[in-house]
Amino acid sequence: xxxxxxxxxxxxxxxxxxxxxxxxxxxxxxxxxxxxxxxxxxxxxxxxxxxxxxxxxxxxxxxxxxxxxxxxxxxxxxxxxxxxxxxxxxxxxxxxxxxxxxxxxxxxxxxxxxxxxxxxxxxxxxxxxxxxxxxxxxxxxxxxxxxxxxxxxxxxxxxxxxxxxxxxxxxxxxxxxxxxxxxxxxxxxxxxxxxxxxxxxxxxxxxxxxxxxxxxxxxxxxxxxxxxxxxxxxxxxxxxxxxxxxxxxxxxxxxxxxxxxxxxxxxxxxxxxxxxxxxxxxxxxxxxxxxxxxxxxxxxxxxxxxxxxxxxxxx
Ligand SMILES: [Zn+2]
Numbered sequence: 001x002x003x004x005x006x007x008x009x010x011x012x013x014x015x016x017x018x019x020x021x022x023x024x025x026x027x028x029x030x031x032x033x034x035x036x037x038x039x040x041x042x043x044x045x046x047x048x049x050x051x052x053x054x055x056x057x058x059x060x061x062x063x064x065x066x067x068x069x070x071x072x073x074x075x076x077x078x079x080x081x082x083x084x085x086x087x088x089x090x091x092x093x094x095x096x097x098x099x100x101x102x103x104x105x106x107x108x109x110x111x112x113x114x115x116x117x118x119x120x121x122x123x124x125x126x127x128x129x130x131x132x133x134x135x136x137x138x139x140x141x142x143x144x145x146x147x148x149x150x151x152x153x154x155x156x157x158x159x160x161x162x163x164x165x166x167x168x169x170x171x172x173x174x175x176x177x178x179x180x181x182x183x184x185x186x187x188x189x190x191x192x193x194x195x196x197x198x199x200x201x202x203x204x205x206x207x208x209x210x211x212x213x214x215x216x217x218x219x220x221x222x223x224x225x226x227x228x229x230x231x232x233x234x235x236x237x238x239x240x241x242x243x244x245x246x247x248x249x250x251x252x253x254x255x256x257x258x259x260x261x262x263x264x265x266x267x268x269x270x271x272x273x274x275x276x277x278x279x280x281x282x283x284x285x286x287x288x289x290x291x292x293x294x295x296x297x298x299x300x301x302x303x304x305x306x307x308x309x310x311x312x313x314x315x
Contacts, residue, residue: 044079045117046087046103048072052233055103057096061086068096073234074196074271075310076117079105092311116160118310121195123186123264124149124165125202125274128172130179133205135280144289145201148277151299152201159303164193183263191269197238197309198272199302200264203289204279212282213253216243217274219265227266234271241305242273249301250294252278252285 048055054070061083071077071091077098081088086097087105124145126132132141146169153163166186167173173185190198204215218239220232229235239257247254255276265272277298278285288294 044082044105046077046079046089046098046105048075048077048098048102049104050102051230055098057089057091057094057098059096061088061097065097069094071098072237073231074118077103079103118196118306119162119164119194120156120306121164121166121190121193121198121270122149122153122156123198123200124167125200127167128170128182130172130182133203133280135286136283137286139280139286139290141203141205141280144203144280145277148201148295148298151295152302155299155303156306159307161306164189164195166190180263184267186264187267187269190272195270197234197306198264198268198270199238199242199306200262200272200274202274202276203285204276205281206279207281209281209283212279212285213255214243214247214250214278215255215258215276216240216246217258217260217262217265217276219261219268219272220259221261222266224261224266229265229267229272230269231271235265235268235273238271238305238309239273241308242275242302245301245305245308246275246277246298249298250277251288 048071050073054072055075056067057069057071058065058067060066069091075091077089077091079087079089080095082100082105083097085100087100087103089096089098089103124142126140126142127146128142130142132145134140149165153165156163166189172182173189174182176182176185186200187198204211216239218232218235219229220236222228236257236259243257260274262274265274278289280286280289
């Protein structure tokens with residue numbers, strides 16, 4: 001009897017000691033179930049990282065296989081299967097293989113189109129204590145480009161893009177002494193937020209009142225100080241697209257594309273362009289640029305250009 005009682009006590013103690021472990025194990029099981037559920041919505045996403053050129057999508061996992069399509073730097077693709085050196089991917093409607101060497105693969109949510117996991121930095125020119133160009137009616141470039149920037153941001157976000165601005169409505173990017181500190185802040189910001197592209201929005205001024213037009217700048221040269229944009233080919237392609245959509249939307253003279261050494265293009269670690277929408281010292285351009293309907297049209301055209309940049313095949 002005494003022995004039985006001792007055994008019972010030992011048994012109760014043992015159960016009491018084990019109980020938390022049993023409960024814990026159950027909790028752990030629940031946790032595992034939850035994570036399985038979450039990961040069902042997640043897929044492997046590959047981001048193309050190149051210093052130049054494009055990444056080939058091939059029909060099979062070898063360099064001897066036919067090229068089906070090309071992916072520019074920064075493209076996001078769905079990774080279906082990972083082999084040792086190749087990844088089977090889907091991009092728009094193309095199924096194929098790309099070299100894993102140029103693909104950063106991570107788990108993420110790809111429930112929108114491949115083009116929509118992108119980060120766009122919009123850089124409204126000037127701001128803070130720098131008004132930029134000033135029109136004869138007192139319009140500040142900094143305020144005018146702010147209007148274009150917020151409209152474009154709103155429409156890009158509606159399309160699923162993540163958008164960051166380099167400054168606020170009233171303040172500059174940093175409290176700077178030299179303008180170079182301010183521009184460095186804007187360029188570093190793009191790198192910090194892992195931007196896929198950087199678009200700087202400006203309006204021009206000129207001593208000649210007749211001077212007008214829309215021009216888009218990119219950087220593919222290092223003759224100024226040895227520095228050059230890391231993604232000049234992508235910058236040029238972005239500049240071409242922005243120009244082809246925005247210039248007609250503004251409706252001013254076509255000043256084309258120019259390969260220049262502007263700081264925010266030259267020093268940027270991501271594809272970068274600078275657009276001068278029009279010229280504030282020209283009365284016809286000023287009227288066009290202040291028109292609200294035109295502003296909305298231009299903002300929508302930015303979205304079209306950005307869509308086209310990220311999904312060249314148009315799907
Ligand atoms: Zn400017």
